[in-house]
Amino acid sequence: EAQVTQNPRYLITVTGKKLTVTCSQNMNHEYMSWYRQDPGLGLRQIYYSMNVEVTDKGDVPEGYKVSRKEKRNFPLILESPSPNQTSLYFCASSLGSGRDNEQFFGPGTRLTVL
Amino acid sequence: AQSVTQPDIHITVSEGASLELRCNYSYGATPYLFWYVQSPGQGLQLLLKYFSGDTLVQGIKGFEAEFKRSQSSFNLRKPSVHWSDAAEYFCAVGRFSGGYNKLIFGAGTRLAVHP
Numbered sequence: 001e002a003q004v005t006q007n008p009r010y011l012i013t014v015t016g017k018k019l020t021v022t023c024s025q026n027m028n029h030e031y032m033s034w035y036r037q038d039p040g041l042g043l044r045q046i047y048y049s050m051n052v053e054v055t056d057k058g059d060v061p062e063g064y065k066v067s068r069k070e071k072r073n074f075p076l077i078l079e080s081p082s083p084n085q086t087s088l089y090f091c092a093s094s095l096g097s098g099r100d101n102e103q104f105f106g107p108g109t110r111l112t113v114l
Numbered sequence: 115a116q117s118v119t120q121p122d123i124h125i126t127v128s129e130g131a132s133l134e135l136r137c138n139y140s141y142g143a144t145p146y147l148f149w150y151v152q153s154p155g156q157g158l159q160l161l162l163k164y165f166s167g168d169t170l171v172q173g174i175k176g177f178e179a180e181f182k183r184s185q186s187s188f189n190l191r192k193p194s195v196h197w198s199d200a201a202e203y204f205c206a207v208g209r210f211s212g213g214y215n216k217l218i219f220g221a222g223t224r225l226a227v228h229p
Binding site for chain 1: 118120123150155156157158159163179182206216219220221222224
């Protein structure tokens with residue numbers, strides 16, 4: 001089954017404790033991205049990647065890091081989480097870069113930073 | 115700057131009633147428009163998309179949307195709502211920037227369905 005998977009689905013942590021949220025897709029998609037969803041704000045892009053070893057900032061990259069060492073994986077790293085990073089996070093992938101390319105979303109990771 | 119506005123944060127309808135969710139966009143060029151649905155605890159699923167051509171677009175689950183350039187709108191409609199349609203709905207516009215297609219999302223509309 002074609003899908004985007006994320007782990008963990010739920011995570012509660014404390015301020016300053018480094019964490020990684022994994023994202024994997026099995027569709028051989030070139031493009032992957034991370035979004036955060038906050039009430040009243042919709043989804044905002046954090047980082048995106050156009051290929052292995054090619055990443056760039058989205059609209060809200062502060063406090064986050066990403067890496068793309070393999071085509072299928074695109075982990076999101078919070079080196080020193082803070083309470084304002086409490087949010088629902090989505091990973092997405094798409095085959096191409098055109099504006100008409102559908103993005104496929106993972107199930108989301110709900111992160112709480114105390 | 116590109117933006118998407120969904121004026122209704124919450125909407126409640128009765129099962130079997132018709133539904134219209136509003137979406138207005140701001141985009142300089144021809145917009146590529148999407149509607150996504152997020153069921154509780156799930157990721158986002160694409161309902162339909164508009165790129166060009168016929169301004170009335172049919173999607174999955176009986177949904178349709180109409181693109182009106184003069185009103186900068188892309189409203190989502192369904193003639194008869196089912197209880198399983200209760201979810202959050204997001205309108206988005208595709209923006210091609212830096213070699214990548216980014217989705218600009220609206221804030222979402224949460225739909226509740228009364229039996």
